[in-house]
Amino acid sequence: MKNKCVRKEFQIRFEDQAVQRNMNFDLAILDAYAKELKRLEYYLEGRAKKHQPNYYAQLRTILDIGLILAMTILYEIADINSFEPVQKFASHCRLVQCKT
Numbered sequence: 001m002k003n004k005c006v007r008k009e010f011q012i013r014f015e016d017q018a019v020q021r022n023m024n025f026d027l028a029i030l031d032a033y034a035k036e037l038k039r040l041e042y043y044l045e046g047r048a049k050k051h052q053p054n055y056y057a058q059l060r061t062i063l064d065i066g067l068i069l070a071m072t073i074l075y076e077i078a079d080i081n082s083f084e085p086v087q088k089f090a091s092h093c094r095l096v097q098c099k100t
Helices: 004-011 017-051 053-060 067-077 086-092
Strands: none
């Protein structure tokens, strides 16, 4: 709930002051986590860009692949060349069964 108006609307639904204070506390914690997560994501994205800039940039051009998913794919796969033939990669992704 980033929007302050939405937060207020949500809070006034509860008349009990204790509930409202607890909500304020929870929202403050969420804000702190969100701030720290943004800083961590920024740092990790910088590392990914330095580690494998071309692969990372290519992943980010794919529709619906955001920051976290791109880094997950990048570090899960490591070296794409280790998946020869392509069927090994499809199997690794659990898209097909690997036949030997």
